[in-house]
Amino acid sequence: MGTSLPDAPATIPEALARAARDYAGRGIGIFDNRGREVERKTYRELLDLANRNAARFATLGVGAREPVLVSLPTSWSWMESWFGVLLCGGWPVAMAAPGGMAAAEAQLHKVDQVMDRLGARRIVATDAFREQARAAGYPWAEDGVLTPEGLSAIAPQAGFRPRSAEPGAIAFLQLTSGSTGLPRAVMIPHSAAVHNPLASSEAIGAPHGAPAHAWADCMVAWLPMYHDMGLIGCLMLPMLTGLDVWLLRPTTFLARPRLWLEHLGGHGVSFAPAPNFAYQLCVERVSAGELEGVDLSGWRAALTGAETVRPETTSAFCDAFTRIGFAREAFMPCYGLAEGPLAVTFDMKREGVRTLPAPAGADSGLGLADVVCTGAPIRDTRVRISAPDGSDRADGRIGEVWVHGPGVFAGYFNDPEATADALRDGWLATGDLGFLHDGELYLTGRVKEVLIVRGQNLMPDELERLADSVTGGGGLTRSAAFSVARGVEGEEAVMVVEVADGQPEGLADLEQEIRVRVGRGLSLPLADVVFVRRGRIPRTTSGKMQRNELRRRYLDGELERIDR
């Protein structure tokens, strides 16, 4: 794939080596759980730690292209492990660490599924995780779980040399939601992981006349490393461009969103990405008064992407924080996806958030009235809008967003069918719906049925299986889940449940059971539970549920609810 970037390293190991050599003193600061203490190390130190751990993985016999899961919170242990696997020639696979009040069983089950799907034998995780896995009787718990402490006790292989890599070779796997709720592993080549952040820095800097790394000192981020916006946007990008990055744990941000803004105001000229819900959370939970002495005028680019950008949110954020220096035009909507491997377009006009009314007669999918401009493609990258028959849509006409360029992924690991669906003649069919206007992309909805609720991607199947386990459905009666976006809350989950004829009694209890089961399984409150008669969930002639059509009927009030 052609790329026109000058002086780009060819692979991630080269990029890390360059950061260690050329960006002296620059590095990564990682805050503790409470966001109080920071442990900062330079890229030079990261390279040394990663090399040492790579030699330990070599001692353990981790082979080339062996997937190794890394399920730790954002920490130096994460960094050493992820880069260690990569320098050893294996494929690191970042995965959410269990924690908080979320159900540990659900996370263990997911890890088990991923290990099975990838044929993986090892996971780097905490001691507590190993104990839970043991107690639950998972076969890999005994020998497959490596703790950071255990790793550090292993002797590095003598004379170990990091494996060299071809630019086109797979560097790592990134998990994303699959159609049945089972995660899919996106194969990211070195070339894509290097090109995307560099081209992004250029696009982020475009309104200021120079790439972001030419005028910024740092990034301040809290995005999880198992998310493309965290891994590519907040780790690869600063490493490739020689910026400092300050990382908070995701849970630290969710618990105390104020800390993100405080640090953004405290480390020089900065930029930072986040999904819409994070800006909303700041509006709801932080007042400018609490940020006494914090100056946000150095925050030059507030990137917003990874879920639907809500103009109500960005506008409320400006109302709340311009008084402490936040610049309205700092907001920069963007679009991308893990298969991309992160960024595709950025709004480079520096006019703040721009919207167009959703085109008349359009199926706007999520029920949006205004659609946000997410900007133009990054360097070497093209976007087209495809009609269902594969032909080009004219300007302003809605179709599926297709992407072409050096960032496009190499396929899903061990899933040729899904790969063939997504990759067509070198183009990535994204499953997102939108239109182009004057060369800029506007997103209107999705062909794919994923729900993106507060930054978390969920497949309907994950919710429906939990609901069906309550109702005993799944056969003649079924449940169907989808999301709607009605207000500043962003997308919310709705569950429609079919029930057999003439049984309205007991529905209140059933609803409670469903809410509890879904709530505990996925930490997800349901915005609405709708009971309908059997057969009211639309299906194709082959029996496939049409959730997007169901959503339209729900939003248009055409769904006949059974009162309870």
Place this chain on the structure above:
Amino acid sequence: MSLRDVALEVLAKVSGVERERISPEMDLVANLGLDSAKALQLLVELEERLGLEIEEDDAAGLNTVGDIFAFLDRAASAR
């Protein structure tokens, strides 16, 4: 003010559900609508109001309002 009163006050604030309508058998996610961000906010506010330090891991498995009451009782007696 008792531990429970404080807990109810914080639960009402974080969930937006009126304090009088909150009862021990209610589920935090299903009935009070606490997603993971709100659950973490709950812990932070409880810490601040009660002067406790709550480790996230200790909070695993808290599902209902009653679980929160019991947890706070344990935390207070351990102090």
